[in-house]
Amino acid sequence: xxxxxxxxxxxxFAGLSSPVLAIDHLTIAAGExxxxxxxxxxxxxxxxxxxxxxxxxxxxxxxxxxxxxANLSESRRDRWRAExxxxxxxxxxxxPGLSAVENVLLPARLARVADAALVARAHExxxxxxxxxxxxxxxxxxxxxxxxxxxxxxxxxxPGVLVADEPTASLDADAGENVGRLLIDMADEAGSTLIVVSxxxxxxxxxxxxxxxxxxxxxxxxxxxxxxx
Amino acid sequence: MIRFILADLxxxxxxxxxxxxxxxxxxxxxxxxxxxxxALRLGSAxxxxxxxxxxxxxxxxxQLVLSSIFLQPSPLPLMSGEVxxxxxxxxxxTWVAPVGFGDSFAGYPLVGTTRAxxxxxxxxxxxxxxxxxxxxxxxxxxVKLPVGAEIKxxxxxxxxxxxxxAGVVYHVAGRLQPTGTPWDRAILVPIQAxxxxxxxxxxxxxxxxxxxxxxxPAVVPAPLPAGHYHGDGHDHGPSPLLGNRxxxxxxxxxxxxxxxxxxxxxxxxxxxxxxxxDHHGSIDADAAIDEDFTATxxxxxxxxxxxxxxxxxxxxxxxxxxxxxxxxxxGEVLTNLYATMGDAKLVxxxxxxxxxxxxxxxxxxxxxxxxxxxxxxxxxxxxxGAPRLxxxxxxxxxxxxxxxxxxxxGFLIGLVAAQMIAEVFTTQxxxxxxxxxxxxxxxxxxxxxxxxxxLASVPALxxxxxxxxxxxxx
Ligand SMILES: Nc1ncnc2c1ncn2[C@@H]1O[C@H](COP(=O)(O)OP(=O)(O)OP(=O)(O)O)[C@@H](O)[C@H]1O
Ligand SMILES: [Mg+2]
Numbered sequence: 001x002x003x004x005x006x007x008x009x010x011x012x013f014a015g016l017s018s019p020v021l022a023i024d025h026l027t028i029a030a031g032e033x034x035x036x037x038x039x040x041x042x043x044x045x046x047x048x049x050x051x052x053x054x055x056x057x058x059x060x061x062x063x064x065x066x067x068x069x070a071n072l073s074e075s076r077r078d079r080w081r082a083e084x085x086x087x088x089x090x091x092x093x094x095x096p097g098l099s100a101v102e103n104v105l106l107p108a109r110l111a112r113v114a115d116a117a118l119v120a121r122a123h124e125x126x127x128x129x130x131x132x133x134x135x136x137x138x139x140x141x142x143x144x145x146x147x148x149x150x151x152x153x154x155x156x157x158x159p160g161v162l163v164a165d166e167p168t169a170s171l172d173a174d175a176g177e178n179v180g181r182l183l184i185d186m187a188d189e190a191g192s193t194l195i196v197v198s199x200x201x202x203x204x205x206x207x208x209x210x211x212x213x214x215x216x217x218x219x220x221x222x223x224x225x226x227x228x229x
Numbered sequence: 230m231i232r233f234i235l236a237d238l239x240x241x242x243x244x245x246x247x248x249x250x251x252x253x254x255x256x257x258x259x260x261x262x263x264x265x266x267x268a269l270r271l272g273s274a275x276x277x278x279x280x281x282x283x284x285x286x287x288x289x290x291x292q293l294v295l296s297s298i299f300l301q302p303s304p305l306p307l308m309s310g311e312v313x314x315x316x317x318x319x320x321x322x323t324w325v326a327p328v329g330f331g332d333s334f335a336g337y338p339l340v341g342t343t344r345a346x347x348x349x350x351x352x353x354x355x356x357x358x359x360x361x362x363x364x365x366x367x368x369x370x371x372v373k374l375p376v377g378a379e380i381k382x383x384x385x386x387x388x389x390x391x392x393x394x395a396g397v398v399y400h401v402a403g404r405l406q407p408t409g410t411p412w413d414r415a416i417l418v419p420i421q422a423x424x425x426x427x428x429x430x431x432x433x434x435x436x437x438x439x440x441x442x443x444x445x446p447a448v449v450p451a452p453l454p455a456g457h458y459h460g461d462g463h464d465h466g467p468s469p470l471l472g473n474r475x476x477x478x479x480x481x482x483x484x485x486x487x488x489x490x491x492x493x494x495x496x497x498x499x500x501x502x503x504x505x506x507d508h509h510g511s512i513d514a515d516a517a518i519d520e521d522f523t524a525t526x527x528x529x530x531x532x533x534x535x536x537x538x539x540x541x542x543x544x545x546x547x548x549x550x551x552x553x554x555x556x557x558x559x560g561e562v563l564t565n566l567y568a569t570m571g572d573a574k575l576v577x578x579x580x581x582x583x584x585x586x587x588x589x590x591x592x593x594x595x596x597x598x599x600x601x602x603x604x605x606x607x608x609x610x611x612x613x614g615a616p617r618l619x620x621x622x623x624x625x626x627x628x629x630x631x632x633x634x635x636x637x638x639g640f641l642i643g644l645v646a647a648q649m650i651a652e653v654f655t656t657q658x659x660x661x662x663x664x665x666x667x668x669x670x671x672x673x674x675x676x677x678x679x680x681x682x683x684l685a686s687v688p689a690l691x692x693x694x695x696x697x698x699x700x701x702x703x
Contacts (some may be wrong), residue, residue, distance in 0.1 A: 049698045054697050054701070055698040075616070075617050078614070078617055082615075082616070087613055089701070095236070095606065098232070102232065106233060106610075106613075106615070107613040107615045109230065110233075110610065110616065110619040110620075111614055111615060111616055154613075157614070
């Protein structure tokens, strides 16, 4: 379980006058379940990329359980992410030609950490997300099934934080509902902090806290409002 | 990782096959050139190494070797028969044998020579025996004629429209074991028979044929005038012995062609009286073979000499290199020839290398584009926890695997192609070409593999350096 503290963060890109993301201070407690919302271009994906170490901050600090990942080299950040972060994206990023279980295991295998226990866990996770055929080729699956495979993959190494960027946006209402519930249940079960970017009100409603971004800044935070109120 | 690569290749199998074939063909081109050139060099050297010294009339060294050892039909100038007699008595000579050509049968060249030459250059008979009489012949291993078969020699070769010598028939007495040289495709007959067929006097026949000789243009006066080039400048048959006769038919019996070359015009004029058909002489099939040559032996295109020692060989070559004769070590002439061949090989190798370079450039282009298309996939791999190095390894291995398979296949195709070319060459020339890989081929294979390893690292490095976040946005 991981806690996040962000201090004086700024992310700018060359050619843009104002930073894409600017957060003075933000704290997310371990095990919290956060929804991040905001209009298109408000900086949600950028926030996710910074928090997971996919992108490097221009300035500022990003502490996970006290360790600043903004300082790490690219390879170290990769390794840190592999160990601590489970990612689920809008486009599932599964690999055609491989089966469901091979997809779940692929990153672990490439990192040479896939032992028998992890293989067993992969099969079990697929069962939990409701897929009975682990050897089914990924390209023959429905979109809802694919996203469930992606969730199983994200949870394989029991990450301290589960991060999802619009996980239900490309699914129909039923499949979206299903996937949303799975995410929350499984983060609970694994004891992971959960950060979900979403426009899906039913999903947002189920989460503890809602942070709204606008033009790269925190426009509203339900926790802060709660305290203020 | 391997499974991931294989899954990826299976998905893109058509492109993968094209890449492999492209590489294979470019590599095969280079391999074929190398193997073929080496085989030609080894094969011709082997064909030549039974003959230490070749002596002929002054002229082209290359032509002398090509005609006498590789049995290429082409007119050679003749030298005096005296040379043969002198060499026969020379203490420094183990054996000396005249060769006479110009006739053919069923596409095989007829070579007149001696028993000494045959028994000292061929390991033995696979069937039958040596010729004993003037009307007998011995065939090379690749000649498809059974023992006992009749041979009716034709003047020149069938391609250039030669005519059959009327009334001349040899019988095959034996078949030689293979030598891997053009002599495997030759029909060997007593030199004396060749002379007689063409109406050339020899010893006891001198008297009986002397009148005939005088009136026959085909007869080469022996000894010939110095520097006489038989058939030089005339577009006639390939027979050095029969150059005159060809002129005679071509010029319809007018001898002026010969005046230019300084040959006896009388003989040419006499041609008008001569019978118009092909018959100049005939053989006495049962006559014994006389291989004791005297100075009255007819003019010869070449004699093959086996000197006793290397020192003797050099001395003999020195002695017979002046004046009217030319003495060469076939190996030396071949070396010069290889130098020319080397230039041709250089050009072909450059072409092959160029095509390999083009394929390499095309591959870099294709894979860099491919990496562009796979940006998202590669970004995702890293986002989900694959180490950077394994992303590099995947991209590198995938391309290297294809290129390596292509190189392996290319070597195989090159070998098969070279073997096929060598087979065609062998059936046409009799020269066995030893096609095979040598140590230097391993080096060039390693060089190619090394180059493709570097090549594959270009897109791999690109994938390695790519930021996963940027890739996922794309
Ligand atoms: N590499 C980059 N170079 C320049 N600008 C960038 C880059 N990455 C992001 N941006 C800009 O940053 C802003 C925030 O982008 P981001 O992807 O975080 O938005 P978002 O909130 O996820 O939007 P959406 O809801 O459409 O996914 C956008 O205006 C985008 O154009
Ligand atoms: Mg986004």
